[in-house]
Amino acid sequence: MNIAVCVNHVPDTAAKVKVSEDHSGIDTAGAAWILNPYDEFAIEEALKIKEKTGGTVYVLSFGPAENNETIRKALGMGADEGIRIKPGTAADSLNVARALAAQITALDCKLVFTGKQSVDYDNGIVGQLLAELLGYNCVSVAVALQIDGTSVVAEREIEGGREVIQTTLPAVITAQKGLNEPRYASLKGIMAAKKKVIQEVEAVTMDPVVVTQSFESPAPKTAGKILGTDVQAVPELIKAIHEEMKLV
Amino acid sequence: MYKGLDYYSFDSLLSEDEKLVRELVYDFVQADVLPIIEEHNRQGRFPFELVQKMGELNLFGANLPARYGCAELNSVAYGLIMQELERGDSGIRSFVSVQSGLVMYPIFTFGSDEQKEKWLPLLASGEAIGCFGLTEPDFGSNPGGLVTKAEKVTGGYKLNGAKMWITNGTIADIAIVWAKLDGVIHGFIVEKGVKGYSAPEMKGKHSLRASVTSELVFEDVFIPDSNLLPNSRGLKCALMCLNQARYGIAWGVTGAMIACYQAALDYSLSRKQFSKPIGGYQITQQKLVYMLTEITKAQALNIQMGRLKDAGQLRFQQVSLAKRNNCEVALNIARMSREVLGANGILDEYPVMRHAANLESVKTYEGTHEMHTLILGEDITGLPAFDN
Ligand SMILES: Cc1cc2nc3c(=O)[nH]c(=O)nc-3n(C[C@H](O)[C@H](O)[C@H](O)COP(=O)(O)OP(=O)(O)OC[C@H]3O[C@@H](n4cnc5c(N)ncnc54)[C@H](O)[C@@H]3O)c2cc1C
Numbered sequence: 001m002n003i004a005v006c007v008n009h010v011p012d013t014a015a016k017v018k019v020s021e022d023h024s025g026i027d028t029a030g031a032a033w034i035l036n037p038y039d040e041f042a043i044e045e046a047l048k049i050k051e052k053t054g055g056t057v058y059v060l061s062f063g064p065a066e067n068n069e070t071i072r073k074a075l076g077m078g079a080d081e082g083i084r085i086k087p088g089t090a091a092d093s094l095n096v097a098r099a100l101a102a103q104i105t106a107l108d109c110k111l112v113f114t115g116k117q118s119v120d121y122d123n124g125i126v127g128q129l130l131a132e133l134l135g136y137n138c139v140s141v142a143v144a145l146q147i148d149g150t151s152v153v154a155e156r157e158i159e160g161g162r163e164v165i166q167t168t169l170p171a172v173i174t175a176q177k178g179l180n181e182p183r184y185a186s187l188k189g190i191m192a193a194k195k196k197v198i199q200e201v202e203a204v205t206m207d208p209v210v211v212t213q214s215f216e217s218p219a220p221k222t223a224g225k226i227l228g229t230d231v232q233a234v235p236e237l238i239k240a241i242h243e244e245m246k247l248v
Numbered sequence: 249m250y251k252g253l254d255y256y257s258f259d260s261l262l263s264e265d266e267k268l269v270r271e272l273v274y275d276f277v278q279a280d281v282l283p284i285i286e287e288h289n290r291q292g293r294f295p296f297e298l299v300q301k302m303g304e305l306n307l308f309g310a311n312l313p314a315r316y317g318c319a320e321l322n323s324v325a326y327g328l329i330m331q332e333l334e335r336g337d338s339g340i341r342s343f344v345s346v347q348s349g350l351v352m353y354p355i356f357t358f359g360s361d362e363q364k365e366k367w368l369p370l371l372a373s374g375e376a377i378g379c380f381g382l383t384e385p386d387f388g389s390n391p392g393g394l395v396t397k398a399e400k401v402t403g404g405y406k407l408n409g410a411k412m413w414i415t416n417g418t419i420a421d422i423a424i425v426w427a428k429l430d431g432v433i434h435g436f437i438v439e440k441g442v443k444g445y446s447a448p449e450m451k452g453k454h455s456l457r458a459s460v461t462s463e464l465v466f467e468d469v470f471i472p473d474s475n476l477l478p479n480s481r482g483l484k485c486a487l488m489c490l491n492q493a494r495y496g497i498a499w500g501v502t503g504a505m506i507a508c509y510q511a512a513l514d515y516s517l518s519r520k521q522f523s524k525p526i527g528g529y530q531i532t533q534q535k536l537v538y539m540l541t542e543i544t545k546a547q548a549l550n551i552q553m554g555r556l557k558d559a560g561q562l563r564f565q566q567v568s569l570a571k572r573n574n575c576e577v578a579l580n581i582a583r584m585s586r587e588v589l590g591a592n593g594i595l596d597e598y599p600v601m602r603h604a605a606n607l608e609s610v611k612t613y614e615g616t617h618e619m620h621t622l623i624l625g626e627d628i629t630g631l632p633a634f635d636n
């Protein structure tokens with residue numbers, strides 16, 4: 001079976017992010033870039049399935065040449081082929097999904113993994129959009145997965161328990177932390193990945209449905225006010241809610 | 249996510265895969281070494297449980313050919329492995345240095361095809377551990393004088409003598425032992441468990457506590473003909489091995505420097521005395537700037553040294569310069585970092601005192617600071633200062 005894993009190259013959120021001077025995006029100078037953490041679970045799951053049932057794992061990433069770093073990391077973990085989709089003009093989540101879907105169709109992948117969300121824009125929708133565009137079933141935010149022939153049993157974490165979902169291939173699974181323990185690449189894996197050629201393809205471009213007007217940093221937090229530490233403070237708090245904050 | 253120190257954009261000189269190698273080892277050290285190292289250091293124990301994992305990651309003999317199960321990396325990637333391991337602990341780096349540079353390298357370089365086929369894959373996976381026995385109780389800086397002796401007997405050799413200060417000795421499955429045969433130094437493979445061979449551990453170290461250091465004792469040990477390294481002849485061959493290991497040390501101690509610098513910088517920003525963080529006082533800043541500058545210089549040396557090595561143009565004297573310089577400044581940085589941390593600097597809650605203690609060994613082994621001075625002194629004046 002051909003398996004597709006969609007991976008994104010994202011700024012490390014452990015570092016401080018600054019809005020660019022013209023407010024059109026973030027200031028990427030000096031930012032460190034990583035493989036989207038949720039996508040590591042997606043890669044691991046694909047590799048586990050390949051090890052069990054055979055097949056080819058394709059790593060797809062939509063983005064500039066820097067995304068090759070992230071593709072190579074996935075190849076070093078054991079993925080077979082890397083494909084980078086060069087962005088056209090505007091790239092909202094729908095256009096990212098359209099570009100990915102076109103490749104997935106061309107590669108005839110019946111099983112697709114994404115992360116549950118990408119820590120750059122945090123929309124958490126590319127996987128679901130893909131399923132819709134491809135006409136595949138979809139389980140989002142999966143924490144356990146069992147595939148047997150074309151039968152798919154997946155678990156999702158819901159409030160107070162776990163939901164077990166049964167569906168069939170073809171399917172898109174979006175991976176949540178806990179799905180597995182991502183492996184390290186090995187040095188041999190990295191060297192083997194080095195020899196692989198990352199295929200580069202052009203994106204299909206369409207008008208984006210989401211256009212970003214501008215980026216703003218959140219207003220700096222102002223200092224809080226402590227009215228008291230026990231029940232005595234309650235009347236004053238109620239007064240403040242009504243009169244100062246005008247919340248009710 | 250890799251976090252290093254790169255004040256001069258040396259990362260722009262690294263290839264994608266060199267960076268991936270570095271990140272892989274960094275992740276391993278963060279996840280598997282740092283959480284356990286202080287306890288092992290305290291107990292004076294080598295973390296044996298890491299060997300298999302390091303084998304799976306292909307950290308052993310990483311610059312040797314893939315046909316022996318190795319990763320076949322270039323020298324810069326090899327150096328980066330050492331740097332990241334020693335950011336964790338010099339003892340862990342020493343283990344990998346010995347296995348790679350002092351055991352796998354001589355088998356690869358001086359061994360027979362049979363020896364290579366037999367031992368290199370086992371050493372690459374970590375199924376076999378090796379050690380390197382050159383130093384003797386009475387011959388440290390002057391290994392040419394060594395007295396361990398091999399005599400020809402039917403079907404092999406009879407080995408007598410003793411080695412001291414041998415990293416991995418007690419836990420090694422094979423020892424590469426340097427002994428004189430008819431007055432000429434040769435390398436022999438001595439296998440664990442053969443009659444007359446023992447390797448007691450040396451105790452009481454204040455340094456490299458998470459590394460095993462041993463004596464090797466040979467009493468009429470029979471070595472079959474097939475265990476002589478056929479192409480090893482003369483002290484030069486042993487020194488060629490040391491040159492590999494010294495190369496790794498120059499990179500390795502740079503990792504220890506980065507760890508100490510980062511500990512000092514973090515602490516200086518959080519510790520307040522008088523009116524502000526101690527990082528705001530000029531004397532602290534001077535220390536931090538010294539560290540930053542010396543690390544940056546060491547990084548410049550390392551990368552150029554690595555590129556020269558890959559081009560086949562690296563002279564052993566250049567390796568001496570880097571080993572000598574980097575060990576000295578690493579020790580200075582560790583001590584300075586300890587000062588910046590004040591009393592906390594002596595606690596094993598922070599890594600700096602462990603690094604400082606480790607680096608005392610690293611400055612001494614693989615040729616002391618003084619020996620490298622003499623090597624360089626001879627190189628530039630043409631006048632050897634050693635006596636014969
Ligand atoms: C060149 C470029 C230009 C952009 N321009 C704009 C812009 O003008 N306006 C705007 O709003 N945003 C823009 N983006 C951001 C882009 O929309 C997001 O990076 C992308 O949609 C992922 O964020 P998300 O929150 O939608 O993903 P999510 O839906 O949170 O991601 C879920 C999963 O989808 C997969 N995935 C997400 N993105 C990719 C990808 N790029 N390649 C492969 N798999 C992926 C991953 O598996 C991920 O875990 C741009 C991005 C790029 C690379």
Ligand SMILES: Cc1cc2nc3c(=O)[nH]c(=O)nc-3n(C[C@H](O)[C@H](O)[C@H](O)COP(=O)(O)OP(=O)(O)OC[C@H]3O[C@@H](n4cnc5c(N)ncnc54)[C@H](O)[C@@H]3O)c2cc1C
Binds near residue numbers: 614
């Ligand atoms: C933890 C540890 C692990 C080690 N692991 C190994 C190993 O795996 N295999 C191995 O073979 N060896 C190993 N060694 C040994 C190490 O290589 C030697 O300790 C080193 O070469 C120095 O020898 P020495 O200790 O006998 O010192 P000496 O040679 O006795 O030197 C003592 C001092 O005198 C100085 N000195 C000596 N000669 C001169 C001179 N001509 N001019 C000026 N100064 C001089 C030295 O620089 C030094 O300061 C290890 C050592 C340590 C501490």
